Structures are given as structure tokens and as C-alpha cells.
Amino acid sequence: MSQVATHQALQPEFRLLVFVVSIGFFMQGLDTTIINTAIPAIAISLNEAALDLHSVVVAYVLSVAACIPLSGWLADRFGVRNIFFAAIVIFTLASLGCGLSTSLNQLLFFRVIQGIGGAFLLPVGRLAMLKIIPRSQFLSAMSLMSLAGLMGPMIGPTLGGWLVTYMSWHWIFLINIPIGILGALVIFKAMPNAKETSVKAFDLWGLILLATAMIGLSLGIENFANKHNAAWFSWTLIAGGLIASIIYAFHAHLHQNALFRSKLFENKIFTVGILGNFFARFGANAIPFLLPLMLQVAFGFDPFVTGLLMIPTVVGSLASKPVVRWIIQRYGYRNVLLVNSLLVGACIASFALHQVDTPLWIRVAHFFFFGMINSLQFVSMNTLTLKDLPQQDASSGNSFLSMIMMLSMSLGVALAGTLVNVFTTHLGLDQTLKAFHLTLLCLGSINIITALIFWQIPKQADDDTA
Template sequence: MTMNATPSHQRLQPEFRLLVLLVSIGFFMQALDTTIVNTALPAMARHLNEDPLHMHGVVVAYVLSVAAFIPLSGWLADRFGVRNTYFAAIVIFTLASLGCGLSQSLNQLIFFRVIQGLGGALLLPVGRLAMLKLIPRTQFLSAMSLMSLAGLIGPLIGPTLGGWLVEVATWHWVFLINIPMGLLGILVTFKAMPNVKQKEVKSFDLSGFVLLMVAMIGLSLGIEQLSSREYPQWVSISLLIAGILATIIYAYHSHMHENALFRSTLFKNKIYAIGVLGNFFARFGGNAVPFILPLMLQVAFGFEPFYTGLMMIPLVLGSLFSKPIVRPIIQRLGYRNVLLTNTILVGCCIASFSLTTAETPEWLRAIHFFIFGTLNSIQFVSMNTLTLKDLSQQQASSGNSFLSMIMMLSMSIGVALAGTLVNMFSHYFGPQHMATTFHATLICMGCINVVTALIFSRIPRNIPV
């Protein structure tokens, strides 16, 4: 039976535009803050009297905090209402941004980045949930398309804006720029977003939440501290063991606990299990590159922050270029062939950044970054659509939340791993060979990506697109 009575989508009606603007503000702030910091790290290090190679904690703290608190977002919105939760999120994010901008030490900055991550973890999921609950399905596609523009603009201008702010002002404005946008969002929230609640809310799985936090924090910080000279080696090993044990215990918990945040039944779906595992490992390199390259261009090659930010634009343009071609490629070649081939290509492209030097022509560097942006975007879109395509209606919300958490956790571990490798190779080659240090790191990250292709080889050959 066909259902042609209702059009697939309509233009967004005026009464919903303010809501979409509000959600877009939150999405833009969160997307901007994921990238704007990267080009400002060396300037932060100089002001705070820190080694630029030890600044990856600023990125890891934010991304890890986002990953840790994503499971909390849906329950809070159901329990206290989408407006109250979103309002709290934007207030937390704005105040934490002020704290970051006023920080006088690396520890203070990392503390406020964790708080900022809590706000960021709630902004996008709760905003998307509000749109899902309030906007008619016939207009939802138009609303999501408008909102997604904010998510594209953030990474596009983030690195360049960060580099420009460092040169014309100070690194503090990388965070202080969030305050006017946050105040606008606070003012609009009560006008644009009704406080929709669920009538019946299940009790929150606190024990599962704690286990997940221990697992994520243990794995990320354990890897991050491996090359640290501030703490003995047993600290990082203990963190890694705690993370692994918490993961194993949560796997049992998810099987036995009726109200578990993420039930083990999700992983009975073979495609979902492969997709989540592939997402986790294949994002290490892809998510670490926007952190490594700006650092390499400034610390190893001596480029200015603004120039470094400009060089990141081709990477984002490559991502935009890939959007209309991903689906035709998957339809023609199939998920298995695309992910097997593209995972290897992304890994080789990451490793090939080790061939770049300070003398590499700008046009060649721009093309190189553009190609990586294209391949990386094809990778992410292919993995995400494969992972979620076969989930049932009942599993869609839980499966999507778990995938979002895994994506942010993978970014956190990827940046932590890249920072650790940079520090280890720096100790080995010496500070006078910084280019070699970054080149060796990029080769290692690329090899990890290539090996991840083995996971995607488990995808059935004739899986429908």
C-alpha cells in the first residue's frame, strides 16, 4: 500500500523558524568550539608557560566531557522538559566559556573545558529532540537542513577565526566569543521552546552511567598520560585497567539491567555492531588530524596562526564537496567496497602528510588537505548510515545516542593518542627534529586507520543500500 497523501517534506512554517534559529545557535557554538581551539593551542601554551606538545588535554577534556554526558541528555529532557534542559545547557556552556577565557593556568582551563563539555553534550541532542517533538514530520527535513548549516559553518570558520583572534587580540577571545551568542540563546529560549515533558520517565540508570564514565575517562586519560613525565607509569596503566574493567562490567550490566542506558540487544544486530566498532577505530586518525596539522604547521614549520587557520579551510571544503557524491558512490559500489577501499585511502592520506614540509607549495598543500577532507567525510557518512540503517524503530533512539557517544569518545582517544605519540617521538628524536616527530606520528595514525579496514571486511557482500 502506498502513502502518497502526505508530501515527504514542506517548507518550514514561520512559527517554527525561531525554534530552529535557537537550536542552530547551540549547534553552531558546539561545532565551533570543537575546532576553533586547535589553531590557538601554541599561543595558549606560550601565555600559560606550557609546552605546546602538552596542550592536547585542552581538546581531550572538552570532547571527553561531551562523550561522558551524552547518555544523560535524553533522560534529563524527558524528566525536566526540553526547554528547561536546553536553557540549563546554554547557561552552563556560556558561563564555562567565560571561565575558560579568564583562566590563568592550564589546570583552570581544563577544568572549565570539562564544564563546557557538559553544556555541549546537552545542546545538540536536546535541541534536536525539541525539534523532533515540536515540528511536524512534513517540515522536519527542512528544519534539519537549516540547522545543519550551522554545524557546517562552525568547522568551516573555526580554525581561521581562532588563528585570526590570536593574532589581532589574545587567545582568550577564542572562548569569550561564545558569550554574546550564548546570551542571545538564553533570551530566545523561553520565547521559542515550549517545555515538553514525558508523562512517564523510567528511573535513571545511575550505576550504568557511572560505569560508562569510568570506562571513557580511564581509557582516554590512560592513553593521554602514557608519555607524561609528571606522573609515574603505573598511574596511566591503572587508568587503562580501570577503563577496560568498567567496559567489561558495563557489558554484563547492559545484558542484565532492564533500564540500562544502552541494552546489549543493540549488538545482536550484526551491521550495527560492525558499524560501531568500525566507527570507534576508524575515527582515531580522522579526528586527530585537525588537531595534529595546525600544531605541526605552527610548532614544526613556524607558520602564523591565521595562515594555519586558512590552510584548514580546504579540509572543510573537501568535506562539503563530498556530501552530494557519497550516496551515488555507495549505491554504485555498496557499503562493503566503499568502506574497505576508503578506510585504506584515508589511512594512506593521513600517512602521506608526513611528506609535507615547510617548503611544500601552498597550492599542493591545499589540494592535499582538500583530498583528505573529501575522503574523511565519505568515511564518516558511510560508517554512520551503515551503522543506523537496520535499527528498528524501538532501537533507533538508543542506537543513535550510543553511536554519538562512541563518536565523541573516539575523537577524545584519537587526540589523546596523537598527543601521546607526539610527546614520545619528541623525547626520542629531540626538540630540534620537530618535523620528524610529527611525521612519525602521522604515519602511526595512518597505519591504525589502514588496519581498521579488517573490521569492515566483516560486512556482508550483498548488504542492501
């Protein structure tokens, strides 16, 4: 069977489903890009240091990662439509809470609640597509969902910069409310309530171990930059996270009701895809946080100009969508991910060449190119990871991938914020730009090394890409 024959265009009866899933993706993308642009303004309003405010991003992403293991079980037990609807309601109400916050503690609290809703939005939406849409149309559906979802990041930076400059940062969250209402109204027509007839008992101990592991690793890395805590406290958190991870590995192998059974990793393509997603996203997911911060803190750009400068990245992502399927079919997952991982890593590292007087056309072209190759990386990794899972493992595998994606984002943002603070402390406050440059070089190097993981993709993985 030819590779072209295994991929089909999305049929009309599935387009409304992809649209409603894209609304969830849109809300997340809009929220993420707006807050990255607004962090310096939030810091000023709340009397905090801008370089220390990555906790606002980490709090959301970490709560998403910690709650994602629930998504597959809840969707199987109560149905994908019911859980997706609940996720939209929680996310929308939490956005209202964030928008009304008057202190950092209030904002962090509602960001955690927002993360609980966000934990179910994208994974349950993607699971609905995996259960309802034929596998031969899955790549087309994923590409279309990503295309629609990228509209959030496309308007987010500019809208966020405008709101922060001319109104108040609180409005960057309130914008989610009408979008959430639209999603809640459409979902009952668009999404069948697919669920499993038999669902195993929930693995509470497994969830506790996983949450402990993720919280320990993320907060451990983040606290290295905290001047109020000793280094041993961070190392203790990281050690606790690693120990919890090891215990869960045994738990997953020995317990039949484990959230993620060890048999998932008997599929080599799934295993390679998970490892690749985890490490490749460190740098790529930190860039939307790091670049707006560098442009405002190190270069002195205002939020609105910063938002405008982020648009080429999203336009590059949009430009790559129509050709993603053709590139994968033409060159195969292995070749695409090997070459593209090197390109993404080199592109991240090359952001260290930017100076305050870098010509605008070079900055725009650079951001555009990063958006193109980063989008190709994400779609290729996600589709490769899930494409060979049998139907009975689809829910578990999808939830695990979503958890790894968000955990990697949490670790990436925490690592980026920590590196900037550590380098700034070592070099001095007058060397903030150099601290950003060194951080970008470190993140790019991680992505380049990740190519070694994708080298392990079996060559026969491209014989059938359905």
C-alpha cells in the same frame, strides 16, 4: 522499493528545527577549531609546553563523553527542548569562564563545565530531529545540519588565528556568547518539547562504570607522555578502564534499567556502525588538533597563516555535502565506507610527506581532499548506525553513538599527543618534525585497518536506506 524513493528532501516545517540544532553544532565546531589553532599561544601565555597542552582538548572532549549517557534519559524525562536550552546556557556561561581564565587550572576547570553543556548540545539536538523528523527525511536533515554546522569550523581557524595574533587567546571563547544567546532565543519557537510519557529509573551505577571506563582509558593513554608519572600508573588507569568496561557489559545484559541495554547490539548494523565510528575517528578527529600544531611548532607558521591553511579542509567538507546522499544511494553504505576508509587512512598517512617548503597549492589541495572524504565518512557512518533502530531504541542508540564519537575523539587526541611526545623523546627535540610524521603514519594505519570492520556490513543493508 528503490533506494531513491526512500530518501526525501527536507520539508519547510522542519528547517527551523535543523537550524537551531545547527547552532549547537556551530558552537562546538567553532570552539574546537579555534582552540586547536590557539594551543601554542595558550601554552606561551600560561608558561606550558605546546606539546603537553592537549589536556585542554582532552578535558573538554572527555567530560562530554562522560556526561553524554545522561542526555537521552534527561531528554526523555524533561523534554528535548528543555534540555537543549539548558545545554546552550551552560555552554555559553562556561565559555565566558574560559575566556576570563588566567591559569591552566582555571582553563581546565571551565573546559570541563563547557564539556558538560556540550554533552547535551549535539546528541539532544540530533535526538530531537530523530523524534520529530520523518525517517524518510532524516538523511537530508543530517546532511543539512552538517552543512550549516561546518560554518563554525570554516571561520574558526581564520578567526582564531586572527584573534590570537592581534588580540588575545581569551577571545576565542568569548565569541561563543552572542551565538549562545541567539540559540537560546530561537529554541522555543523551533523545537517542540518532545518527551516520553514513561521513563525508567536512572541507572546511576551504569553511569559510574561508563565514566570510570572512559576516564581510565583516556587519561591512561594521555599520561604515557607525562614525565612526572611512571609507566605503571598509565597501565593501571588503562586496566581500570578495561575492567570497568567489562563489568558494564555484564551490567547492561542483566539490569533492565541499564543506560544502554545489550539488546541494542542485537542489531548488527548498529553494532558495526558503533565499532566503525570508534576506530575510524581516532585519526580523523586527531587531525584538526595535530595539523595546526605541526604547522606552528615544526614549520614555524604564525597562528593567522595556520588558520588560513585549515580553511581548505572545511571547504572540502562543504563541497562534499551536496553529493553525499547521491553517493550513498548510488553505491550503498557498504561500498562507500569500505573504499572511503582506505582513502581517509591513506590521506592521513600521506600528511607525513609535508615539509616546510611543500608548495602551497599541494598543501591546499591535500587539505581540501581530506575534508571531502572525511565528511563523507562521518555522514555515512552516523546515518548507517542509526537508520534501522526502532523508535523505542532511538534515544538510547543516539546517546550511545554520541558517547562513542566523543570518546573516540578523546582517545584520538590523547593518542596523537602521546605519540608525538614519545617519538620526540626518543628521537630528540631536533627531530620534532619526524615525530609528527611518524604519528601521522600510525594514525593513518589505524583508519586503514578499520575497513575490516565495515567489511562486516550486511549487503542487504543497502536494500532500504531509509
